[in-house]
Amino acid sequence: MSNSYLKAAFALLMSREDAALLREAEKAVDLLDTNGTDDELAAAYDTLDERFRAVFPPKGDNRFESFLELFEDWNFPYLDARIAIEDAEGEDNVRVTFTGDQFGVDQVAKLIFRACKAALPCGFAWSYGSDRLKVGDFGGGCVVITDEGIQWHTTQGILERAFKRLDVGAHEGLDGFVLATRDSTHGLSFWNNDNGFGSLATATVFTEAEAADFDKPIANDEPEWLALPAPTAV
Structure with missing residues (x-):
């Protein structure tokens, strides 16, 4: 028996407006966690900040569907990350730290792309591992987020590309x-x-x-x- 971890810890500089939008996203997760009816959730959606409703416009009977698109499983819409906001007086931007031992790489990347435009372009690295030395249980990757979209890279993908370059001529056009x-x-x-x-x-x-x-x-x-x-x- 072993425990597995998917970890990440990084900080981004962004506008106060974007940081406030992250707080609204956390509120939205809490509202969805109540398992309310569609009517109850629709009423709760209207209590969220106007900018949240602009970035995640009302969709579906419960009005949260455009926000739920961040998550693979709509029944469990959790960010799986701790978000800490450091607002230093007099600074133009605020520092936002994202951390987690079971980090939600996909949903956090999608949230940053949708809600934190002032932080772009940006990126972060993540790793996964086990508390036992078990073959195949270690790796990681990185995410690059720009105005155009999200790029995903894994250590396994990097390793496979490196082996392709060992073949004579295999590097030709491999990078475009x-x-x-x-x-x-x-x-x-x-x-x-x-x-x-x-x-x-x-x-x-x-x-x-x-x-x-x-x-x-x-x-x-x-x-x-x-x-x-x-x-x-x-």
């Missing part, structure tokens, strides 16, 4: 492709979906499937796909 053209004055230019050809720093990265389906733009020099190199190990 960029579309390049050569200019007689500026040298190589790289395509980005927002502004056309420009610097490598702003290039759009395509998967192999996306590159195959992409209609190349017309340029003086025929654009060609270049595979990105493997990232430098740190």
Whole structure:
């Protein structure tokens, strides 16, 4: 018999408005925990702050469904995290700490994406383990949250990609492709979906499937796909 843990501890700087919205989210969890009827929950929803109702607009008979979308199991809508807010007088932002021994990685990441726009871009790491040295019971990962969405990375995924690079040529295109053209004055230019050809720093990265389906733009020099190199190990 062993005990397993999924742990995380990190802090973010965000606006007071976003921090207040986290408190409203905690209130919403408490209201849902009462197992009230749809009518009772609908009335309780109206007691929450106006900004909460704007971010999680009323949906469904109990009006909480847009908030419940944060959770995999709507019958157990718990954040599984302790949230501590440190509001230092005179500072522009507040420091919010998230901790937990059985941390709700998915729901916390989704809550930050929906409710804490002032904190973006941001991210956090998490780990899982056991109090016994049991093979396969250790690992972790990280979450990167931007205005565009949430990216999930696991240590197992990182390990698998590292092994793929051991095969001859397997690294080619593993990290995506960029579309390049050569200019007689500026040298190589790289395509980005927002502004056309420009610097490598702003290039759009395509998967192999996306590159195959992409209609190349017309340029003086025929654009060609270049595979990105493997990232430098740190």
